[in-house]
Amino acid sequence: MGSRSLSFAGRTQLISSIIYGTVNFRMSTFMLPKGCVKKIESLCSRFLWSGGIDTHSKAKVSWATVCLPKNEGGLGPRSFSLWNTTLCLRLIWLLFSSCGSLWVAWQRHLHKLDMGSFWTAQPKSNDSWFWKSILKLRGLATKFISCHVGNGSKAWFWHDNWSPFGPLLSYLGEDGPRSTRIPLNARVSAACNRQGWTLASPRSDQAVALQVYLSSIDLPSLASEEDSFEWVIDGKVMGNFSSNKTWEALRPRDSEKDWAKLVWFKGSIPRHSFNMWITNLNRLPTLDRLVSWGFQVTTTCSLCSAAFETREHLFLHCAFTKIIWGLISNRLNMLLPYFSNWSALLNWAKVSLPSSPSTLRLLLSHALVYGVWRQRNNIIHNHVVVLPLTIFKDIDRQIINTITARRKMKKFRNLMQLWLH
Numbered sequence: 001m002g003s004r005s006l007s008f009a010g011r012t013q014l015i016s017s018i019i020y021g022t023v024n025f026r027m028s029t030f031m032l033p034k035g036c037v038k039k040i041e042s043l044c045s046r047f048l049w050s051g052g053i054d055t056h057s058k059a060k061v062s063w064a065t066v067c068l069p070k071n072e073g074g075l076g077p078r079s080f081s082l083w084n085t086t087l088c089l090r091l092i093w094l095l096f097s098s099c100g101s102l103w104v105a106w107q108r109h110l111h112k113l114d115m116g117s118f119w120t121a122q123p124k125s126n127d128s129w130f131w132k133s134i135l136k137l138r139g140l141a142t143k144f145i146s147c148h149v150g151n152g153s154k155a156w157f158w159h160d161n162w163s164p165f166g167p168l169l170s171y172l173g174e175d176g177p178r179s180t181r182i183p184l185n186a187r188v189s190a191a192c193n194r195q196g197w198t199l200a201s202p203r204s205d206q207a208v209a210l211q212v213y214l215s216s217i218d219l220p221s222l223a224s225e226e227d228s229f230e231w232v233i234d235g236k237v238m239g240n241f242s243s244n245k246t247w248e249a250l251r252p253r254d255s256e257k258d259w260a261k262l263v264w265f266k267g268s269i270p271r272h273s274f275n276m277w278i279t280n281l282n283r284l285p286t287l288d289r290l291v292s293w294g295f296q297v298t299t300t301c302s303l304c305s306a307a308f309e310t311r312e313h314l315f316l317h318c319a320f321t322k323i324i325w326g327l328i329s330n331r332l333n334m335l336l337p338y339f340s341n342w343s344a345l346l347n348w349a350k351v352s353l354p355s356s357p358s359t360l361r362l363l364l365s366h367a368l369v370y371g372v373w374r375q376r377n378n379i380i381h382n383h384v385v386v387l388p389l390t391i392f393k394d395i396d397r398q399i400i401n402t403i404t405a406r407r408k409m410k411k412f413r414n415l416m417q418l419w420l421h
């Protein structure tokens with residue numbers, strides 16, 4: 001089956017599952033070059049909007065918006081670059097946590113991580129590209145990795161995040177080692193003996209606070225357990241690295257969208273939902289928008305030839321569409337609804353009455369928007385004219401099929417009687 005015959009909804013699914021699955025495998029081992037990630041994202045975007053990667057089709061919605069979760073207005077696939085970063089943070093975490101792994105042992109040996117801290121390792125010109133990109137992620141990783149000090153033999157006094165003040169070098173500043181007389185490359189165990197801590201008398205408020213804290217904890221020189229590292233997200237210690245939770249902490253966020261549940265409701269028809277998503281964002285190439293982009297096109301609605309084509313006109317006010325709304329409201333035994341604007345339609349679809357539950361209203365408004373948009377394109381591109389009644393019959397058939405297929409779902413159970421009564 002050619003991908004072009006896949007619906008938009010099918011393509012979104014495909015991008016998320018197959019393509020991301022393939023790339024994930026590679027991404028969990030390597031940091032992909034930025035240019036490569038960009039290319040993949042642009043291919044995904046092109047595939048989503050045109051059904052192929054060799055044809056150009058204007059993206060109706062930016063890839064950044066597409067990558068938001070559905071309840072924040074997107075479609076839900078993860079942004080590649082950030083997901084790649086997340087998976088590489090996992091590699092950094094392994095350097096700290098799994099001493100038993102051959103890969104970790106090799107990296108630690110290769111980069112002499114027992115002689116100096118990972119946090120201060122300088123990239124060398126003959127280092128692999130992979131290692132250099134891992135080092136670039138340190139600023140981000142330091143937010144997540146904290147150290148639980150045991151005997152102090154592993155933790156670096158100045159570089160690991162083992163106190164409530166964060167890494168002490170940034171807390172006390174470059175002058176810290178000199179003023180405390182603890183060398184820059186000291187482990188925590190080197191800063192104390194069996195009698196207590198060996199820091200020089202504090203000379204600043206910060207240093208006093210540090211010494212107060214140190215006097216309150218168990219002396220590492222008396223402890224027997226090893227130092228250990230923890231993956232911490234927003235102050236919460238994770239048992240182990242979680243790529244999903246780390247992704248959640250890193251990903252771009254947008255406000256929750258009230259309309260999302262009206263577009264992606266349980267049991268909705270995927271291609272209708274997808275079309276509704278674009279329509280709701282007002283990204284359909286309606287004539288008013290084409291003109292605003294500078295296209296020289298006629299602006300008259302092709303369905304009624306009597307008004308300027310906008311989203312509101314096409315789906316709410318057009319005489320052609322109003323006949324379909326009339327047939328629908330007849331069936332629902334209600335008065336013809338009047339929609340002053342797009343949100344009035346959403347508000348109408350949200351309402352649940354015993355005779356017309358919200359699920360039915362949503363199914364109908366989705367199907368109408370889909371059917372009217374298709375017919376509008378049919379006239380413009382193929383010069384095929386059909387009557388509103390034909391569109392209604394098509395909607396009717398789709399509603400019946402959908403309710404039949406979902407009759408076991410609670411919200412669909414009595415919809416058939418209500419629709420056919």
Ligand SMILES: [Zn+2]
Nearest residue numbers: 301303304318
């Ligand atoms: Zn019209």
